Structure formats: C-alpha cells, structure tokens
Amino acid sequence: MSLNISRKEPSPGVAAYPLSDGVPAGIGEGENLQHRLGALREFARTQHFARNEAVFQEGDRAQAICHVVSGAIRLCRHTEDGRRHIAEFALGGDLFGVVGGATQVFTAEAVSDVVLRVYPRVQFDRLSEREPGFRASVLSHLSSNLMSTQMHTFVLGCQSAKERLASFLVGLAARTGALENGRLELSMGRQDIADHLGLTIETICRAVTALKNAGLIAVPTTHRIELRKVDALIGLSGGRAIH
Amino acid sequence: MSLNISRKEPSPGVAAYPLSDGVPAGIGEGENLQHRLGALREFARTQHFARNEAVFQEGDRAQAICHVVSGAIRLCRHTEDGRRHIAEFALGGDLFGVVGGATQVFTAEAVSDVVLRVYPRVQFDRLSEREPGFRASVLSHLSSNLMSTQMHTFVLGCQSAKERLASFLVGLAARTGALENGRLELSMGRQDIADHLGLTIETICRAVTALKNAGLIAVPTTHRIELRKVDALIGLSGGRAIH
DNA sequence: CGCCCCTTTGACGTGAGTCAAGGGGGGTGG
C-alpha cells in the first residue's frame, strides 16, 4: 500500500489536497472511512450539541469516533496562559476523534449547533482488527489527515496574514464545493479563524478587508464570503489549499 | 482506534494490534516499523549522500523507503519565490519516504554526510498487503508522524521565537536521548533551524544568545548545545516537545 | 426597541524581519 493520499473527491470529507490533481491515486481499497462506518450503524447514536458546547476535552478518555452530520466542530488545544490553537475544523461529513491514544489529544467544541453520529471506539477497534479493508481505510484517513496537517504547517511557517487567509478560504471552498460557484459559508467566527491561522482577530479582520478592497472577495455578511477572483486567491495561497 | 502515538522509547509493547482500545500508550506492536523492515533486508541497498546532496525531490516518483543509518536528512518544500519550509529532520534510526502517494511530497536533502538503507517501495507495499502486523506498524508510524506534525503546528501557530527554539531543542534532546546528560549535538545549521521554525536565521541566533544569557543553555561550539536548565526549557516549550 | 456580542477600524507598540558589517572555525593549499 503506498499510503496513497486520496487527492481528489471534494465533498465527503477526507480530501487532503483538493487542489493538486493529476496523481493517479487510489488508496485502492475503494471506500472511504466514513462510508465504511456504516457497518457499525447498529452501535451508533445521534447526538446534538449547542454552539460552543464541548463534545470532549483534551485528556478525556477516548471513547468515541464522531461523524459530523451537520454543523461544524473545532478541534483545539489550550495553554495555561490562555492561548488557543485550533488544529482543524470538522465540517459536515468529516470524522474526528479517530486519531490518538487512550486519551483525546484535542478538545472538540461545537462551532455552531451540531448533529453528530457517534460510534463507540470499542466497536471501531474491533472492526479494524477483523477487517483489513477497514484498516486500510483508517490508514487512508490518517494519511489524508497528515497531508492536511503538513499543509497547515507550511502555511503557519511561511505565509503572511493575507496569504494565510487566502489559503484558508481556498481550502474551505475546496472542501465544501464552493470553488464551483464561489459562494462560501463560514460557520466559524473571526476569532476561530484567527486561532486556526496563528493570528489575532484584528489581523483577520484587516486581511478580510484587504482582500475585499483588492476585489478578490466580497463579504455580503460576516459569515458569507464570495470568491470573486479564485485564481488570484489560489495564487496568494501558494497554490496549495489548507484542508 | 488507539493509534498509539507516543514515540517514547521503551516500547515493550504487548498488544497484538495497535488498534486495540485502552492499552496503555506506547507504540504497542512489540516491533516498530524500522524493525519490521528487516524482513526486506534482502532487497535493501545502502547509499551514501554528501552534505546538501538531494536524496529525492518533491514531485519525483516515490520509489523508496529510506532508513537513516547515520547522519541527518531534512524533508522540505520550496516555493517559487524562494521560501523554504523544513517539515522534519530525520535522524539516525528514523524513516522517511513512507507517507505520500505516487510522488514525493517533500524534497529530501542530506544535512550532513548521510548513510541510508534504502528499500524499494514495491516490496514495501507488497509486504504490507501480505502482512497485517506490518500494516499495523505502518499505521503506528503514520500516527506518530501525525502527532509530531500537530505539535509542530501548535509551535508555529502559538509560540514566540524563544519558545519555538526551546521546543525544538527539547524535542531534539528527547529524540536523541540528550535529556539525560543535557549534551545536544546539532547536525543542522542555523538556517535549517530557522526554516523549520518559521523564523529567520538572525532571529534564531538572537534566540540562542538570549537562552544562553539566561543561563538555560551553554553553547560550547556552534553545533553543540548543553541544556543547563532543562525544566525551564521544557516550561518555555509549553511542556510539549516537537518531535 | 434596545441590549449584547461580535466585528471592524484606528492609533500606537513591539517582536521579528531586513540590511549590513564584522567574526570565527575548519578545511585547503602552500
């Protein structure tokens, strides 16, 4: 298995490099992890969380694999002195809680009202022991995740505020299919974006304004962004999307 | 899945599968991936690379899994406008080239003179298809990698220059066993450290000087650092090591 | 209608980047 990183499929989660096409990919294996979880549907339960409610905390015993049905989740860490880092946003279709040891590595909080499909880890682990194809899917999922995280690392290490914002918007658009029509729905607030990109909320605001003034985006409402010059945005982002 | 993460050495792991729940962390598996590669020894060849020589380039066809016998490798990306990001340093005993699709995601270059043990990917893939335990090791390896990368993301997103340097030194010390005696050998130059931490070489120099003046480290030679106040360094690093 | 929370903008401060000018160590050649 070449640990192939599925480099295509826009919508149902996983996509790591939405922008780089071309590579004959194929984690063989056929189905993605979300799909395969269907095998555990009898063990799953559906749960609702209100905006800002915590699903689990860093350090909690890891007991659940979560599938976002609707809404958005932020996976983050807090430091004693109040800094916060958001590693990732899980959107509709995405999984979280998969990676880690016996305890959760991140705190998971609802960005907006959220519906989750929750699978017991015990069953999940059991299935991956029994079913090689399932484990392959896990591997593929992990692999995608790793690529995304490495992308993020690059963004944080090398890019300016405007570039980071462009990377974020393009990445989000690629995940939600908004690259087609340019209409992007932001479920998270400016502070969340800031903590994801290693910037402050004021800098995010100024970067948004700058992109708007440059005609690259329009901002009809705070939580809706229209991509007006996608190519320019992709250029700014360095041609590599975050997520 | 428990995808146990910690790279913590003593790995007298027991679990039959890394996915088994609740097992005390520590790369279970008994054997790690490096060890399991022994099964492919008949296909391996040993190669030498001089300082700054490239092992492969980003975009090359991915054909090899590499095991660092001695020396150090940097895994990096370049942008058109000359920025460079070093995702990771592979030190003696580490593997690289495992993750990715049909093409390399990173450029790999020798930081110092290097000896590699190179395994053909074809054989590697074949083995992981045949041998579930092997695939489990791959998964475990990936998982470690992901945790490291997420750590790195946190460092880049939240920390100041001095904190980043402390994180780097502590992480490196933890990997090389230098936490014991505090004697740390830096195979990479200041520019490499800068590109790894998202800073400039001048900022690295100033941060080194600052830590030195604060008595946290001593710098007998450019490439040797002695950790004088490990606790303080760990405190600065936020208590979480990079690698 | 009005409150509250989030966002936006402005004015100013600062940590890191940039530019430039020395050092110093190790390898090479004489």
Next chain:
DNA sequence: CCACCCCCCTTGACTCACGTCAAAGGGGCG
C-alpha cells in the same frame, strides 16, 4: 605547520507586519 579563505554564524541598526489597546459600528434576538 601555518596562513589564507570561505562559509556560516553573530551582532547591530533600522523597518515593518502584526499585536495590543481602545472605541465605535452592526446585526440578531429577546
């Protein structure tokens, strides 16, 4: 064995992007 040179590291002076602090808008909901 010494001396020179080259490359990298270090330091200083100045700039600038981003952070901080403060205050003024909105927009949604009671």
